[in-house]
Amino acid sequence: MAYTPDRSQYPQKKADGSLDIDLTSGKYLKLWQGPQHPGITGNMSIELTVCGDEVAEGRTHVGYLHRGFEKLMERRTFIQNFPIVCRICVPEPDFNEYCYAAAVEELAGIEVPERADWIRALILEMGRINSYLMYLGGQAGALGQAVIGQWSTYVRDLMLDRFEELTGARIYHMFIMPGGVRDNLPTGFRTRMEHTLGEIENALRDIHNVMFRNAVFEKRTRGIGVIEKEWLDSYGVTGPCIRAAGVPRDVRKDQPYLVYDQLDFDPVIGKDSDIYTRADVRRRDLLLSVDLIRQILSRMPQDDGPTMATTPNVLHWKIEPGETYVRGECSRGEYGYYLVTDGSGYPRRVNVRGPSYTHAMALFERMVVNCNIADVAALLVSLHTYPPEIER
Amino acid sequence: MIELYEQLKQRYALGEISVQRFDLVFITVPRENLASLLLYLRDTEGFTHLVLLTAVDWIEDNKFQLTYLINNRESATDLGLRVIIDRDEASMESIHDLWPTAATYQRELKEMFGIDFPGSPRIDEDFILEGWTEIPPYRRDFDTLEYSRDTYLERPGRSTSDPAQHMKQLFYPEDKD
Numbered sequence: 001m002a003y004t005p006d007r008s009q010y011p012q013k014k015a016d017g018s019l020d021i022d023l024t025s026g027k028y029l030k031l032w033q034g035p036q037h038p039g040i041t042g043n044m045s046i047e048l049t050v051c052g053d054e055v056a057e058g059r060t061h062v063g064y065l066h067r068g069f070e071k072l073m074e075r076r077t078f079i080q081n082f083p084i085v086c087r088i089c090v091p092e093p094d095f096n097e098y099c100y101a102a103a104v105e106e107l108a109g110i111e112v113p114e115r116a117d118w119i120r121a122l123i124l125e126m127g128r129i130n131s132y133l134m135y136l137g138g139q140a141g142a143l144g145q146a147v148i149g150q151w152s153t154y155v156r157d158l159m160l161d162r163f164e165e166l167t168g169a170r171i172y173h174m175f176i177m178p179g180g181v182r183d184n185l186p187t188g189f190r191t192r193m194e195h196t197l198g199e200i201e202n203a204l205r206d207i208h209n210v211m212f213r214n215a216v217f218e219k220r221t222r223g224i225g226v227i228e229k230e231w232l233d234s235y236g237v238t239g240p241c242i243r244a245a246g247v248p249r250d251v252r253k254d255q256p257y258l259v260y261d262q263l264d265f266d267p268v269i270g271k272d273s274d275i276y277t278r279a280d281v282r283r284r285d286l287l288l289s290v291d292l293i294r295q296i297l298s299r300m301p302q303d304d305g306p307t308m309a310t311t312p313n314v315l316h317w318k319i320e321p322g323e324t325y326v327r328g329e330c331s332r333g334e335y336g337y338y339l340v341t342d343g344s345g346y347p348r349r350v351n352v353r354g355p356s357y358t359h360a361m362a363l364f365e366r367m368v369v370n371c372n373i374a375d376v377a378a379l380l381v382s383l384h385t386y387p388p389e390i391e392r
Numbered sequence: 393m394i395e396l397y398e399q400l401k402q403r404y405a406l407g408e409i410s411v412q413r414f415d416l417v418f419i420t421v422p423r424e425n426l427a428s429l430l431l432y433l434r435d436t437e438g439f440t441h442l443v444l445l446t447a448v449d450w451i452e453d454n455k456f457q458l459t460y461l462i463n464n465r466e467s468a469t470d471l472g473l474r475v476i477i478d479r480d481e482a483s484m485e486s487i488h489d490l491w492p493t494a495a496t497y498q499r500e501l502k503e504m505f506g507i508d509f510p511g512s513p514r515i516d517e518d519f520i521l522e523g524w525t526e527i528p529p530y531r532r533d534f535d536t537l538e539y540s541r542d543t544y545l546e547r548p549g550r551s552t553s554d555p556a557q558h559m560k561q562l563f564y565p566e567d568k569d
Contacts, residue, residue, distance in 0.1 A: 062519070062520060063518075063519070063520035063521065063522065066520045066521070068529065068536070070530065071529060071530055071534075071536060072536075074532075075536070106412075106413075233440040233441055233491075234491055234492050234493065235491075235492060235493045236441065236442055236443075236491065236493045238441075249465060254465065254468050255415060255468045322410075322412070323410075323412070323418060323448075323459075323472070324412050324413070324416065325416060325443070325444075325461055325470060325472065327443075334443070336443065336444070338444060338446060338459065338461065340448050348448060349446070349447075349448040349449070351444060351446040353443060353444040357496065358493045358496070361493070361496040362492055362493040362495060362496050363493070366492070391520045
């Protein structure tokens with residue numbers, strides 16, 4: 001354990017409850033981690049106040065990537081918004097497409113063909129694998145194991161090949177449209193996907209041996225960055241972070257969407273709620289996704305049925321007044337879209353609820369106190385945050 | 393969910409209810425009842441997860457709608473509480489004492505919509521925009537096009553045309569009407 005057990009008196013607090021930090025005393029130092037820093041997840045920064053090598057206070061700063069998506073969407077028709085939404089989250093854009101499409105379909109009363117639901121679930125699981133692989137590289141890299149990133153990037157590239165042959169694009173797929181998905185699976189896709197899944201399993205076996213059984217990795221992640229039980233609800237913790245605390249919350253299971261009620265799986269849970277457990281939950285969740293893809297490919301209807309419902313003329317598409325919220329379980333937690341329509345051809349309001357919004361702001365600022373400077377990067381990566389979700 | 397609405401109605405003055413799905417209901421709530429209602433729903437009815445807090449600008453009615461979406465993980469249901477506040481004096485009670493994470497949402501709403509939440513931690517700190525002097529940008533009356541014209545230099549040689557006119561020119565060049 002890196003810290004003495006009782007740090008309750010550090011830093012001292014003023015009568016109003018705020019931290020008593022006097023920068024002129026020479027005891028504290030301001031230190032910026034980011035926006036250009038290897039130990040930061042994307043375009044954000046952390047303003048740390050440190051005392052020795054221990055963090056007294058941390059503030060998350062975002063805004064380096066603000067593109068005003070929600071405002072842009074209010075001025076565009078429902079179909080014009082479609083190429084915008086996927087850009088909200090780069091490593092896992094498909095959840096934006098799915099949640100936006102599902103919200104529009106719900107308010108417009110469009111019934112999606114069953115086959116499209118299966119292909120949507122397939123795409124979302126493929127995206128989840130990509131996101132987790134990226135995470136594993138980042139988590140190991142934050143603790144000095146550069147080789148894991150190289151291995152995970154290799155198998156991620158194979159999955160990007162599968163995305164490319166299915167959707168025509170590697171990063172922004174724009175495949176899940178309001179009404180369904182753009183196309184059926186290509187010929188021979190199942191065989192090639194099975195090969196890719198095998199490669200991923202092989203790589204994960206190596207990663208498990210080299211990363212999770214590494215003494216340095218264990219020493220620096222066990223018992224560090226613990227999310228307390230009482231923080232789970234008050235800080236809006238979702239996804240692998242809450243499952244690593246032993247709470248089996250998974251939107252795929254709790255409020256099944258698409259075809260998840262027809263698949264056999266149990267949420268992956270952990271016990272200790274520290275950095276190691278969160279990494280391990282994600283590794284096992286990745287294996288679960290591999291299994292789910294196999295289930296989807298074997299259970300989906302084999303005929304080439306329709307994948308797209310009939311939608312109104314997109315240039316004259318008006319949706320009756322209404323509001324809804326659609327959610328899905330992405331690799332980082334609960335992802336959701338709140339959509340309000342007013343009877344016009346444009347959405348009145350679109351609000352994106354990304355899991356990083358709560359994890360990287362309030363929760364991280366709470367967790368980073370009393371953390372060692374050297375562990376800040378590992379802690380931030382272990383929350384698996386993507387800044388574009390925060391500032392949209 | 394309807395039973396819950398009927399049950400709540402006996403204790404609180406509630407507005408209209410709209411049932412969106414079997415697991416998603418929106419209820420309009422008077423602003424003075426919101427905090428006590430949220431506390432009751434959180435502690436007694438099991439709505440422990442604050443999903444999101446956001447605002448909708450109904451500029452034609454001169455109102456803001458605040459939406460508090462809460463989730464009951466046991467019964468897998470969502471409840472959206474709508475609070476209508478005046479657009480000119482946009483201010484609302486803070487709920488950071490119920491969910492600490494609400495402070496982040498409130499900071500964003502203050503910056504983007506200009507809705508004040510007195511007492512919320514660091515409410516006046518910049519969230520995304522730094523040194524912003526215009527009206528809050530997510531309000532409907534903020535004109536993004538005008539702002540970008542005034543703020544940024546136009547790239548030379550760039551022209552804009554009306555899409556309808558452009559397509560007409562393309563397909564029916566001989567049609568002068």
